[in-house]
Amino acid sequence: MESSTLDYLKKESDRELLRKRAKKMALQTSLENSASENVAGGSDYVFFRLGPDVYGLETSIVKEVMIPEDIVAVPCTPDFHLGVLSVRGHLWAVIDMCKFLGIREGLEFENPGVVMLSGGESEFCIAVDEILGVSRIPEGELKALPKGDGRISEYSLGVTDDRKIVLDGKAFLQDESLIVNEFVGSDV
Template structure:
């Protein structure tokens, strides 16, 4: 009879131990689920520096980030067009975003990096002073900029808590004013 009583207590303590483990695992799983739900509204952005300012573009429009060997100037192009860059045999137009947006004179880096944007039929590079990396930002944490008459407000999705400006890459890719489509001479009428 004593053996049966001891077995009963052992089984009860085992049950209690298993119950506590199950509760602990349930808490871990629910904590992971909460973190996943919080991350569900977050997106990854490539951040870069233009002068003293930090900007970001959603990774869905960024094809590649690199430090180019050479950007070749092209005559008869707008002042925001720095030239072209060859990447694995494909020519990419390189845009100086500072000049295009009118935020300042131009790049400060002697050896700028480029962010290659691609979407639909449009693709080009944005020259940047420094590539900072990729960060995940929750959408709810972006604060809208007040509407202004400057050019940048049309391309801005918001500002992060640490004052990084998140730009709308799709808006750049669909902007016809970035397309250089002029012919010199009378052969192309």
Template structure:
């Protein structure tokens, strides 16, 4: 592994949902887009906003607020779609994550990251890679591959494939 690979592993793209700060490994992020029109797809999960055309490819867009049981919000000038690559069942899938705003790329050393909190057996925190600390603020570091269940990814892929046809 090169020094650049090691450096990238410690870099995270931070974004906001409501007043909370979240982060994704920079290696999982392909690009960040300004909010654009999203084509609704019938009979999809409530958190799926629809699909966008990304240079000829159909990309499903997920509203991260709704996915995390937050109230839905109107789009603003800061609303963005983070294009990310999710691996499910060994297959990479491109997915758009609708967020309130993108903040910055941060470098966090391993000693700035604590394991995810244990919140009892009823709450699933498998999708949280860790809790980063930066400027006296907690950052929830997501494992984007675990944010969505296999069934949800399968449903998203099916709807994306149906839209292509």
């Protein structure tokens, strides 16, 4: 009986030693990562295509990207609302950014990809023609987008040298014109 107790205590001390080592290694790794981020500077963005143009959104507000099987239309919504999408039992509104920003009539493909945005209490998906991936933009590389008559300049953080337009996702999440909060029916 005594040997099994000693074995247990030895195993517990070994586990504690391993936990401490793992914490130390994790701390070192996180310090190395933050140091390399500071050296490299810049931020990561999810890039996607809307027609011929490439756009990006900061990864800090992107919850997920996917190609959904079905987007269900919702009647009595503005034309830039494509409908809703169910992801793991949660309904997400899907916005057609082409129509919302006035870029063109709509998406090129019938089965678009979606970028799920989430921040604070607001969350929704934007439909895109193609999801391109994640890239880092070095600090200071973004140039101001010329002010035009389109809505795109309202939501732009800037444009890269290779003509990728970086959008302000936080501005989209805070824009109340994207929220449909109307009830159809009679007051009783």
